[in-house]
Amino acid sequence: MKQGSLTRRNFVTAAALGAVAMGAAAATGCSAPAAKDEAATDAAAAEGESMAAADYQNIYADGANLMPARKAKCPGPRGPVAFEAELQGSVDREEDFDVVVVGAGIGGLMAALKAADMGAKVLVLEKMTRGRGCFECFGAVDAKIQKEAGLEIDRAVLLDEIYRSAYYRIRPEAPRTYVERSGEATDFWQAMLDKGANGFIITPVAEAPATNGMPAMTQFIPSELGFYDSPCLPESAGVRSGLSGIYVCLEMQDIAKSAYPENIDMRFSTPAVQLERGEDGRVTGVVARDADGYFRANAAQGVILATGGYDANPEMMEAWTRPEDYAYSSWWNPGWGTTGDGHMMGLAVGAQMDPIPHPVMNFRWGTPTSFADFRTWNAVYFGILVNGRGQRFVREDGPFQVVSNAQNAQPAFGKNCWYIFDEAMSEGLEDGGFEEFKSKGWLYEGNTAAELAEACGIDAEGLQATLDRYAGFFKNMRDEDFDRDLNITMPFTGGKLYAFTSNSNVLATVGGLCIDANCSVIDMDDEPIPGLFACGNVSGSFFAGNYPRHIPGTSIGRAITFGYVAAESAVNGTIGVGPKLDGNAPALFAYAEGGAVSDEALANSEDLGMWNPYAPIHGSSLDYTPEQLGGNAMACENCHEYRAGGETVADGMKWLAE
Numbered sequence: 001m002k003q004g005s006l007t008r009r010n011f012v013t014a015a016a017l018g019a020v021a022m023g024a025a026a027a028t029g030c031s032a033p034a035a036k037d038e039a040a041t042d043a044a045a046a047e048g049e050s051m052a053a054a055d056y057q058n059i060y061a062d063g064a065n066l067m068p069a070r071k072a073k074c075p076g077p078r079g080p081v082a083f084e085a086e087l088q089g090s091v092d093r094e095e096d097f098d099v100v101v102v103g104a105g106i107g108g109l110m111a112a113l114k115a116a117d118m119g120a121k122v123l124v125l126e127k128m129t130r131g132r133g134c135f136e137c138f139g140a141v142d143a144k145i146q147k148e149a150g151l152e153i154d155r156a157v158l159l160d161e162i163y164r165s166a167y168y169r170i171r172p173e174a175p176r177t178y179v180e181r182s183g184e185a186t187d188f189w190q191a192m193l194d195k196g197a198n199g200f201i202i203t204p205v206a207e208a209p210a211t212n213g214m215p216a217m218t219q220f221i222p223s224e225l226g227f228y229d230s231p232c233l234p235e236s237a238g239v240r241s242g243l244s245g246i247y248v249c250l251e252m253q254d255i256a257k258s259a260y261p262e263n264i265d266m267r268f269s270t271p272a273v274q275l276e277r278g279e280d281g282r283v284t285g286v287v288a289r290d291a292d293g294y295f296r297a298n299a300a301q302g303v304i305l306a307t308g309g310y311d312a313n314p315e316m317m318e319a320w321t322r323p324e325d326y327a328y329s330s331w332w333n334p335g336w337g338t339t340g341d342g343h344m345m346g347l348a349v350g351a352q353m354d355p356i357p358h359p360v361m362n363f364r365w366g367t368p369t370s371f372a373d374f375r376t377w378n379a380v381y382f383g384i385l386v387n388g389r390g391q392r393f394v395r396e397d398g399p400f401q402v403v404s405n406a407q408n409a410q411p412a413f414g415k416n417c418w419y420i421f422d423e424a425m426s427e428g429l430e431d432g433g434f435e436e437f438k439s440k441g442w443l444y445e446g447n448t449a450a451e452l453a454e455a456c457g458i459d460a461e462g463l464q465a466t467l468d469r470y471a472g473f474f475k476n477m478r479d480e481d482f483d484r485d486l487n488i489t490m491p492f493t494g495g496k497l498y499a500f501t502s503n504s505n506v507l508a509t510v511g512g513l514c515i516d517a518n519c520s521v522i523d524m525d526d527e528p529i530p531g532l533f534a535c536g537n538v539s540g541s542f543f544a545g546n547y548p549r550h551i552p553g554t555s556i557g558r559a560i561t562f563g564y565v566a567a568e569s570a571v572n573g574t575i576g577v578g579p580k581l582d583g584n585a586p587a588l589f590a591y592a593e594g595g596a597v598s599d600e601a602l603a604n605s606e607d608l609g610m611w612n613p614y615a616p617i618h619g620s621s622l623d624y625t626p627e628q629l630g631g632n633a634m635a636c637e638n639c640h641e642y643r644a645g646g647e648t649v650a651d652g653m654k655w656l657a658e
Helices: 008-022 038-048 053-063 106-117 144-148 155-165 173-193 243-259 314-320 341-348 374-382 400-408 431-439 449-456 460-476 554-572 586-593 599-608 632-640 649-657
Strands: 091-102 122-125 137-139 224-226 264-267 272-277 283-290 293-305 360-366 384-386 417-422 443-446 497-509 520-522 528-534
Touching: 091 106, 091 283, 091 341, 091 554, 106 122, 106 173, 106 243, 106 264, 106 293, 106 554, 122 293, 137 554, 144 173, 155 173, 173 243, 173 554, 243 264, 272 293, 272 341, 283 528, 293 341, 293 554, 314 497, 341 528, 360 400, 374 417, 374 497, 384 460, 400 497, 431 443, 443 449, 449 460, 449 497, 528 554
Parallel strands: 091 122, 091 293, 122 264, 293 528
Antiparallel strands: 137 224, 272 283, 283 293, 360 497, 384 417, 417 497, 443 497, 520 528
């Protein structure tokens, strides 16, 4: 029997996570809870209530420094947690793979396809019936389609904006990997989609400058790409945010089955519940659960976590994010699988997590149940946003997260905020929409500011003063309060006034396990954990404060890029033993077999560029193609007698010199 993932020391530091296994995790099932299944949802909620937010905060035991924050209850969805600190049964089966990918969303599928394309035997574990893949667009730098379109992207400008948006509270390695490898990853993605049956195509997306106000970075960083020109997409995909991504995700699942039937084993309704880490420190695989019980999935080359965020885990939200980011927010969440399983599995084996408070992808234009109905967009775009005192508090055309943050900072976490607009601004909001929103208590009207204020509970004098002051700005076309661009909006023209309720909207959490440039998860000593990688929203080291909506496509951009890079790193054996494939660099075969190396082989190797990615004298693994790099880890061990946690590279260098 292998050493389990939780040593006594690890279990002590992760003990606070144990309630997950005893509570909501026990109900981890085959599908997301249906909205109509109130009994099941209530039961899961009742189980989860036994876990306090502090249970998630105390993961570092004596190393924790808990910061006081105003207490608030998270109203978000409660999904089925898969992680188990202690198994509730025995492991009676064992299977061997090269790579295990946990999560079949966009990042996990990208990782699976890349690893399979490199010849690896891949197991994909997904706890839900379908992997989540909800997105509109994504970002990349110097992809083939961008070059063909003549789009020039200044990498330095993009990197600087990523750093500045995080207030430089991040290390440069992960963002640099995104900028340097995203184009390559995108080209691979298109090549994979070309294997599908539906004809998905990636094309540049031009975002309207008026929507971002900071200003829109698409003017300076034309890095946004999407699928809107794909003829296979239904018309509704252009209206419902995120729908195009769901179709793409399903296509990638089909491609995995059809193009790589011998390489990819994809299992739904099969959660990974624990990581396993050996005595030498290497993550060797996972323990998973299916209808027949627990089984061990060994991963010779690595485990890639692609489990998404934890926006469907209220206790984690309360422990790791700001209360104002969730207290009076709604959720735009097409799946309930994002419960922080990968975060907790990583923490249980000693991984480092982004510092608190974690960044949240929170947008403006929320309604009490979800994202604003597209029928209201025209009205709220031209209107003004006020609090319960009738006062404006933000530039309304600012980036989504900026407006959301300002709203959350209002009294009672933004509970009483309203978009105010008039009849002229409401064009496109049909009678049916008016009646529907009125019946829900979201929309009120009045012939005067006083009537409107009385109807919805806004301070009447404050609202009238705000409307008068705002009208005056149009005389000189200058918003003296928040510098809104008045050239792309309109003044109030008289007639009936409307108030539409508004709150922030949570889309995802974007803080996670810290990673390095190879997408290896790092530990509390800032060293990579051998055999453990992360991509997408379970990974960190990229955002701080907020998700920067004004930068084109970094969320899905990093998911596909880091899935690609994580797979490459695992299969190439950046830590541990990699596969031996045809086409290796000339010297590597001899090294891997432990044999002598000829002068000619060494010269050929030098011509290609040195190959050890961990020693500066050898340069970068990027000097080789993935095929050439296959087997480099075995070569490293024979040449340098080096394995993570074993002998030093210096000893190997002495051997090489002799």
